[in-house]
Amino acid sequence: MKKFLIAGLGNIGDKYTETRHNIGFKILDYLAEKESLTFETQKLGDIATYKLKGRQFILLKPNTFMNLSGKAVQYWLTKEKIPLENLLVITDDLNLPFGTLRLKTKGSDGGxxxxxxxxxxxxxxxYNRFRFGISDAFTKGRQVDYVLGEWTPEETEKLPERLTKSIEVINSFGLAGVNITMNTFNGK
Known part of the structure; x- marks a missing residue:
């Protein structure tokens, strides 16, 4: 069975739950809710697994805090013997308008x-990364406050549709591959 590691980035703790920076966790939590999955705390993160059409998706929410996510990602890739091309990292992106989805197969860390x-x-x-646009609607010097800030009421209203679309991206990545997924969903 083909395995995929879907790593949603975020920070642990209640105070971060509804922040823009935690969109990776939010997408995986939404997927877990839709698939009736439960996350279990294991080494370096919370893990949930589901199967779809002969593929196994291992969902990882690192508990190392955002800035140390690499340790958890590396550990689970190795432990589960998942090839690098089957890794998808979900993260927030300030350079994309709110809710814009963009999949890339490589690139810089973008800060x-x-x-x-x-x-x-x-x-x-x-490595594959799935960037979820959170926009750059902050004033100079307020970037940290913005990414660690909570969603506006307007964003909160639009999130369910964007989260549903994000699940489609994850499933397509595993079933159709990264290139078809990029062509289908990028900029949508």
Whole structure:
């Protein structure tokens, strides 16, 4: 059975639950709810697994805090013997308008410390990342407050549809592959 590691990035703790920076956790929590999955705390993260059409998806929410996500990602790739091309890292992106979805097969960390740590631990920039746009609607010098801030009422209203679309991206990644998924969902 083909295995995939879907790593949603975020910070642990109630005070971060509804923050923009935790969209990776939020997407995986939404998927778990829809599939009636339960996360279990294991080494370096919370894990849930589901199967779809002969594929196994291992959902990982690292409990190492965002800036040390690479350790958890590397551990679970190795433990489950998952090839790098079957890794999908879900993260927030300030450079995309709210709710915009973008899948990439490689790239820089874009100043994102979680991606920076993954890149450092995996020793490559060639891994799949799924970026969820959170926009850049903050004033100069307020970036940290913005990403660690909670969703606006307007964003909260639009989130369920965007989360549903995000689940479609994850399933397509495992079933159809990264290229078809990029062509189908990028910018949507």
């Amino acid at each position: 994102h410390n979680g991606l920076k740590d993954i890149q450092d631990k995996l020793q490559t920039t060639k």
